[in-house]
Structures are given as C-alpha cells and as structure tokens.
Amino acid sequence: YIGAGIIELKSFLFRLENYPFILLSLFAFILSSIHGYFLGIDYLRPFRDLIVRPGRINPIMYQSPFSLALEIFFNNWKIGLISTVSGVGTPILPALITYVNGWLLGLVSSKLTLYELIVVIGPHGVIELPSLIIALAAGFKLGFYYLFRRKLFPEELKRCIKVGIGLAPLFLLAAVIEATVTPALIKYLLGWS
Template sequence: MPFKHKFFLLFSLLLFLSGFLLGLSVSKSTYSSYAQLKTTNIDPILEILEKDSIGSSLTITYLFVNNARVALLLSLGGALTFGGLTFLNLVSNGMNLGVLFYEALALNDVGAFFLLILPHGIFEISALIIAGAAGFKIPYEVLMFALGKKEEIITEEDAKEFFKLVGISIVLILIAAVIEAKVTLQLSTHVL
C-alpha cells in the first residue's frame, strides 16, 4: 500500500478517535452525574431492537444501505467537498460511539458495550476509516496538481486507487451488516 494511503488512513483514524474523545467529553459535561444518566429510559431502544431482530433479512438490507450511504458520503462526498464531508462524518461517527461508550461507563455496562459493538464494529469502523481515506485522496491529488507537483489532476492510477478504497469499504460494510443483523441483534436480546 503506498505511503499516501497510510497517511490518509492514519488521518481518518485520528479524526474518528478525536470524535470519540469529543463524544466522551460532551457526554461528561451534559450529564451532571452518573445517577442522572441512569434514570434515562431505554425502553424505546429495546422495542426497536426487538422489531429489527424479527426480520433479519430486511435488517441486513437496511443496515447495509444505511452504512453504505455513510461510506459513500465519506468517500464521494469528501472528493466533491475537498474533504469537508469526510472530516465532519468521521468526527460525528466517532462522537456517536464516544457518547455510547460514556453511557455504558455510566451504567456500569462496558462489557455489554464491547459485546454489542465489537462483532460488527471491527468491520464497520474499518470501512468508515477506509472510506475516509478515499474521501481525502482526491482532494489531495487536486492540491498536488494545483501546487505544480503533478502534471494531471487525476490520473488513471489515482482513480483506480480511489475506487479500490471505496470498494473495500463497501465490502466491509456488507460483512458488518450481516454480522450486525445475525449476531449483534441476537446478542442484544440476551444482554439488554
């Protein structure tokens, strides 16, 4: 893998982790105490999980389409907005996970958090980071052209690398959707 990809992957990972830490920080300042968070009613969430686990073939489709949309927004949206949408989406997805982690900490349920996130999250988070790398690739190539460091804006090789990253992220999203629908939702009925 070329050095540029490693930089884009690392940058995407750092943005995601920054969002995660921001989510923890926002949650900590939002809830004055763990006791306040413990009074939160999660019954509506449990009802949604129960409904989703009934039709798992629809759930796979729903999860895949929803997460593929995010991956495409990260990659194609980033290419069209000079990395702006990629930046915002990586940070906001990290924030969402940070908020959930804080709630798990507050509820003394970190084990359940990892049990419900890790099976599909390994693939889904990796896919988002790879899609983020793709979203930064095209703006980087345009910038290199503008600075006179390249003769062409986008070479055939640049396009192939971009679509390879997008393709890998979509495959990982599909794997994550299957695992989330078949494994995570089943685990949730036993853990929650």
C-alpha cells in the same frame, strides 16, 4: 465491479502513500469519539439518555434479520461511498463525516460500560469501523489531490471510487453480523430485551 474494487482496496491498503490519510482518518475518528464521550457525560447527558437506553434493545432490531441486514448494509455502504468521494473539492466534508460518526460512537459509549460497549458494538464494529476509516481516508486523499495534485486527481478519483465499491462486501458482512449476531449476544450476554 466488486472484483476490481476489492483489488483496488487491497492496493490502497498496501500503498505507503495512503498511510498518512488512513492515520489522519483514524486519529480524527478517535478524537471525535473522545469528544462525543465527554459531551455525553456532561453537556449532552439529557440527549444521550433519550437515544441510549441500556437494558433495552432498539425496537428496529426486532424486524426480519434479512431486511434489517439489507437496510443496515445500504445505509452504511451509502455513508462509505459518500465518504470515499466526499473529498472532491475539499477535505472538509470527509472531516465532517469523520467527526459525526466518531462523535456518535463516543456519545453512545458514554452511557455504556466497557463490557456493554464491546457486546453492543464489537461484533460488527471490528469490520464496520475499519471499513469506514478506509472510506474516509480515500475521501481525505481525494481532497488532498484536488487541492495539491490536480493533474493526478482524475485517476485518483477512479481509484477511490473502486475502493468504495471494494468496501461493499465488508459493509455487507458487518450488516449481517449486526442484524443477527449482535442482537443475540445482547440478549444472552447482557440480558437486554
């Protein structure tokens, strides 16, 4: 299944017809991140200050790196799979998932310096965020096909499910980095404990 998923993922990325959905996902994610950032600076500052504490590593990061990586992987891949098939019936759910994830990233980034953000999010984010964008693009595409190309929808659903499966190795790699490399960088580059 993984091999077929990786092949379909490559195909998804190289088909020009998918670029509008990828760009839509990216654009929506960026806009929601900006929205989260500005809400974090103003209206949601008390909430942001409760969940984001520079200088302190999240206590969850102190559990076994192996179990943490598995937990992160299954959580992120679940979100990726849900995002991939969320467009069944309507593109509203992929839009909501995009908004929530971008908004949270923006909220967190409003509390950190650019350097802190790069250290805290960068190592695993360079893999995890594009993977999420691709999953969301597949969800938007399914919503579009369900609404406007219903005859082609069943075949596209199969393709998008394979894309979601093909994203598993990327989410796994990002999770391993998030559980091992990111905490080490946070300790050594930022001096957080």
